[in-house]
Amino acid sequence: MTAPQVELKNMTKRFGANLALNNVSLLIRSGTVHALLGENGAGKSTLVKCLVGFYHPDDGHIQVDGREHRLNSPKDADALGIGMVYQHFTLVPSMTVAQNLVVSGARLPAYINWQSELKRLAEVTKKLPFHVPLDVRVSQLSAGEKQKAEIVKQLYLGRKLLILDEPTSVLTPAEADEVLGYVRSLTRAGELSAVLISHKFHEVRRYADDVTVLRRGASVRTGAVANLSDDALAEAMIGEPVSKAVQHAPKLPPKSNIVLSMKQVSVNGDNGLPAVKDLSLEVREGEIVGIAGVSGNGQLELVETLMGQRDRSGAIAVSGVAFNGTRREIARLGVYGLPQEPLKNACIDRMSLAENLALRNFDRAPLCRGIAMNYGALTEQAAKLVKQFRVKAPGLTASMSALSGGNVQRAVLARELTQNVRLLIASNPTFGLDFVACEETYRRIVEARNGGAAVLLISEDLDELLGLVDRILVMSAGRIVHEVSADGADKRVIGKYMAGMKAA
Amino acid sequence: MSSISGVESVPSGQPRTAAQLSVALPVLAVLLASAVFAAFVALYGQNPFTVFGLIVQGGFGSSFAWQDTLSRAAPLILVGLAVAIPAQAGLVIIGGEGALVLGGLAGAVVTLPFAGAHAFPMQVTMLAAGALAGGLWFGLAAVLRQYRGVNETISSLLLSYIGIAIFHHLTEGLLRDPASLDKPSTHPIDPSYMLPMLPGVGVHAGLAVSLALAIIAHVVLRYTRWGFGLRVVGGSARVARMVGLAVNRWVIGATFVAGGMAGVAGAIEVAAVQGTANSSLIVGYGYSGILVAFLARHQPLAIVAVALLIGGMQASASLLQRRLELPDATMLVFQGLIFVCVLVADAIAQQLRENTRR
Ligand SMILES: Nc1ncnc2c1ncn2[C@@H]1O[C@H](COP(=O)(O)OP(=O)(O)OP(=O)(O)O)[C@@H](O)[C@H]1O
Ligand SMILES: [Mg+2]
Numbered sequence: 007m008t009a010p011q012v013e014l015k016n017m018t019k020r021f022g023a024n025l026a027l028n029n030v031s032l033l034i035r036s037g038t039v040h041a042l043l044g045e046n047g048a049g050k051s052t053l054v055k056c057l058v059g060f061y062h063p064d065d066g067h068i069q070v071d072g073r074e075h076r077l078n079s080p081k082d083a084d085a086l087g088i089g090m091v092y093q094h095f096t097l098v099p100s101m102t103v104a105q106n107l108v109v110s111g112a113r114l115p116a117y118i119n120w121q122s123e124l125k126r127l128a129e130v131t132k133k134l135p136f137h138v139p140l141d142v143r144v145s146q147l148s149a150g151e152k153q154k155a156e157i158v159k160q161l162y163l164g165r166k167l168l169i170l171d172e173p174t175s176v177l178t179p180a181e182a183d184e185v186l187g188y189v190r191s192l193t194r195a196g197e198l199s200a201v202l203i204s205h206k207f208h209e210v211r212r213y214a215d216d217v218t219v220l221r222r223g224a225s226v227r228t229g230a231v232a233n234l235s236d237d238a239l240a241e242a243m244i245g246e247p248v249s250k251a252v253q254h255a256p257k258l259p260p261k262s263n264i265v266l267s268m269k270q271v272s273v274n275g276d277n278g279l280p281a282v283k284d285l286s287l288e289v290r291e292g293e294i295v296g297i298a299g300v301s302g303n304g305q306l307e308l309v310e311t312l313m314g315q316r317d318r319s320g321a322i323a324v325s326g327v328a329f330n331g332t333r334r335e336i337a338r339l340g341v342y343g344l345p346q347e348p349l350k351n352a353c354i355d356r357m358s359l360a361e362n363l364a365l366r367n368f369d370r371a372p373l374c375r376g377i378a379m380n381y382g383a384l385t386e387q388a389a390k391l392v393k394q395f396r397v398k399a400p401g402l403t404a405s406m407s408a409l410s411g412g413n414v415q416r417a418v419l420a421r422e423l424t425q426n427v428r429l430l431i432a433s434n435p436t437f438g439l440d441f442v443a444c445e446e447t448y449r450r451i452v453e454a455r456n457g458g459a460a461v462l463l464i465s466e467d468l469d470e471l472l473g474l475v476d477r478i479l480v481m482s483a484g485r486i487v488h489e490v491s492a493d494g495a496d497k498r499v500i501g502k503y504m505a506g507m508k509a510a
Numbered sequence: 511m512s513s514i515s516g517v518e519s520v521p522s523g524q525p526r527t528a529a530q531l532s533v534a535l536p537v538l539a540v541l542l543a544s545a546v547f548a549a550f551v552a553l554y555g556q557n558p559f560t561v562f563g564l565i566v567q568g569g570f571g572s573s574f575a576w577q578d579t580l581s582r583a584a585p586l587i588l589v590g591l592a593v594a595i596p597a598q599a600g601l602v603i604i605g606g607e608g609a610l611v612l613g614g615l616a617g618a619v620v621t622l623p624f625a626g627a628h629a630f631p632m633q634v635t636m637l638a639a640g641a642l643a644g645g646l647w648f649g650l651a652a653v654l655r656q657y658r659g660v661n662e663t664i665s666s667l668l669l670s671y672i673g674i675a676i677f678h679h680l681t682e683g684l685l686r687d688p689a690s691l692d693k694p695s696t697h698p699i700d701p702s703y704m705l706p707m708l709p710g711v712g713v714h715a716g717l718a719v720s721l722a723l724a725i726i727a728h729v730v731l732r733y734t735r736w737g738f739g740l741r742v743v744g745g746s747a748r749v750a751r752m753v754g755l756a757v758n759r760w761v762i763g764a765t766f767v768a769g770g771m772a773g774v775a776g777a778i779e780v781a782a783v784q785g786t787a788n789s790s791l792i793v794g795y796g797y798s799g800i801l802v803a804f805l806a807r808h809q810p811l812a813i814v815a816v817a818l819l820i821g822g823m824q825a826s827a828s829l830l831q832r833r834l835e836l837p838d839a840t841m842l843v844f845q846g847l848i849f850v851c852v853l854v855a856d857a858i859a860q861q862l863r864e865n866t867r868r
Binding site: 331332333334337350351355357365369374379 | 733734735736737738739741742744745746748749751752753754755756
């Protein structure tokens with residue numbers, strides 16, 4: 007079997023009154039990478055979920071190599087060799103990569119011949135241009151390694167149409183290059199067709215052959231990437247010409263008083279081994295400090311510690327007061343933030359959007375008087391935030407999982423940034439945001455900074471950091487290994503420290 | 511456990527169909543269980559319609575039947591709450607029986623040194639002692655879970671057996687009234703301390719206490735920041751920590767309150783019915799409470815209704831036995847069938863919910 011040609015015709019999908027897909031047609035040519043672009047909530051994920059049989063379209067059909075197919079479940083898609091790498095991870099953390107891959111087959115035999123399976127697996131991984139450790143538990147892998155393992159899983163399962171939903175948000179640019187470059191070479195060789203959802207134009211330009219732009223559930227532009235300029239794509243996405251050169255507010259020099267001070271903080275990771283080692287840092291009022299580093303070097307644990315989610319040794323003080331993340335301290339000292347994977351780490355799926363927007367202040371006036379909740383005020387606040395941050399949602403009472411990835415992010419940003427922020431901790435704040443929302447988020451972070459907040463910004467995207475921060479700290483193996491002010495920063499030097507090399 | 515998702519976050523206003531589903535499914539489950547039960551009694555050569563007729567008659571057919579039903583509903587409401595409250599925080603606790611008997615024991619002995627005091631403060635003391643004992647017993651399961659990672663469902667069940675064993679040990683040993691010959695009991699409480707009858711109903715005041723606590727639980731869970739916070743903790747401990755809620759305290763606190771409910775149930779049985787702590791307390795109320803809570807989808811007001819239903823069924827058991835010579839355990843079989851059907855319905859509901867997302 008070689009790379010299939012897949013055609014989606016007149017796909018329509020409604021969620022209640024919400025038209026998520028409006029008569030979308032799409033042609034994925036054999037042996038090509040087809041990119042999907044669009045604002046948050048445009049319907050990209052919904053479209054590809056129809057293609058893997060996860061959603062059932064209300065209308066429209068799917069043809070693979072000219073034959074029409076009905077996909078009732080992911081199993082049907084599996085039989086056609088269609089597979090998807092989701093934006094969130096799906097591997098079982100307590101099993102090794104090899105075990106994960108072998109048991110992921112849809113038709114698992116009653117008896118697993120591990121030897122022959124492992125041999126087959128070795129054959130798949132041998133050809134890879136990057137390394138994925140097979141005998142390591144998934145829980146020990148960094149985000150980038152996990153994402154690679156997810157892709158290897160699809161290849162191992164013999165997928166011929168590979169769908170990647172924002173696969174690179176957790177990868178460093180170099181890792182993204184390895185992974186997407188490999189997918190690209192497989193499509194070139196005619197072994198694979200692929201769909202790539204991304205918010206990054208340069209990725210689309212580099213790795214995709216064709217592109218389709220969705221806006222509000224409708225396909226508004228499609229064609230070969232080479233024939234479309236970035237501006238044309240951006241304009242198609244937002245439906246109006248893009249206003250060039252978004253101006254950040256001018257940077258004011260940081261004040262001298264220290265807001266966040268960490269002294270010799272050590273934290274253990276989930277595996278019980280030290281993840282943050284003896285780390286000390288300071289962030290001053292009106293300063294943005296960036297933490298660069300390859301994911302999995304302790305950033306996650308650092309953020310969770312600052313959010314009061316982990317036990318630690320060492321001292322953390324905010325504005326000179328010891329900070330342990332209690333609710334009273336958070337409100338008094340103004341410590342807010344955005345963890346990565348906000349749907350999992352900052353939202354409660356069982357509660358509504360409106361309630362999620364109230365997590366920070368549900369126990370204070372006006373949402374609460376004495377002990378009595380005022381649900382009217384709660385709804386009012388939610389409506390205000392949704393409007394202000396342009397969160398697209400099926401309704402205020404919708405569950406968080408009904409929001410698109412980028413809109414979850416916006417909702418959390420709306421909740422956190424509208425508090426009285428003195429210290430903001432943001433981990434990959436633009437993860438999964440479309441370019442308009444990205445700019446908006448940058449603007450809000452800079453605004454918070456200029457308003458006197460101290461900001462600790464953790465990101466794997468060095469360009470994003472350099473554009474925003476005053477000072478960069480490089481984190482590697484749980485320690486700060488390098489510090490440089492943003493003006494004097496040299497990307498290559500930073501890259502070396504990120505890679506764990508002790509450059510002279 | 512899938513059933514935990516049965517906790518409704520009501521103020522979030524679920525889509526109407528989902529709300530209807532959450533009412534329809536338990537009803538369907540009871541109907542299905544009834545059908546299977548009908549087949550079961552038919553096997554015993556009885557006409558199912560006669561049996562159901564007798565259940566209605568024995569549970570709700572006369573004022574005497576109602577009195578029996580209501581006085582059974584009183585503890586059932588409380589043990590139902592004992593399951594439903596921790597469920598809000600994401601815990602499945604099934605050890606209500608142990609908390610109930612220990613609460614009963616505490617209630618039975620706490621007033622013994624004070625003969626001849628005013629009745630009301632003594633009655634309050636009995637219920638409070640019951641609540642404290644039950645709360646501590648449940649709290650233990652929560653502490654083990656939060657600090658030692660022990661699964662609370664299993665630990666609460668095992669603690670329940672230990673609680674019952676302690677109960678036997680004390681009522682047959684240290685605390686035994688030597689005058690209780692064939693049925694080991696504690697010394698009887700001062701008769702003037704017994705809970706009064708509710709005027710005009712013919713049921714003891716424990717029913718009023720249960721109803722009041724159910725209403726309070728409803729209001730607190732739905733309309734206060736405690737209810738909101740508890741749902742945050744139950745929804746995701748990670749996120750609760752992020753927003754600064756002290757998860758351990760919330761979980762242990764909610765579980766303590768829940769155990770308190772079960773303990774009060776035991777104390778009421780002692781102070782209103784038995785007059786002493788003896789093995790008549792161990793009749794399975796704690797386990798029936800699990801059924802009550804699940805069938806009511808952990809909603810306090812629904813628990814009241816379901817407790818009446820189950821109480822009525824239990825009240826009719828002796829009638830069935832007398833009239834039709836059906837075995838003693840017949841009603842247990844029916845309850846078990848309902849429970850299984852409710853769990854299956856929960857699983858189906860989960861599936862449906864996922865499908866409607868598609
Ligand atoms: N299960 C659901 N129930 C109701 N509405 C939904 C559901 N899933 C998605 N939607 C709605 O459908 C629309 C499209 O969502 P989709 O996830 O496809 O967006 P997207 O293009 O992938 O956006 P993003 O870039 O933010 O990931 C959104 O308005 C979203 O709120
Ligand atoms: Mg998406």
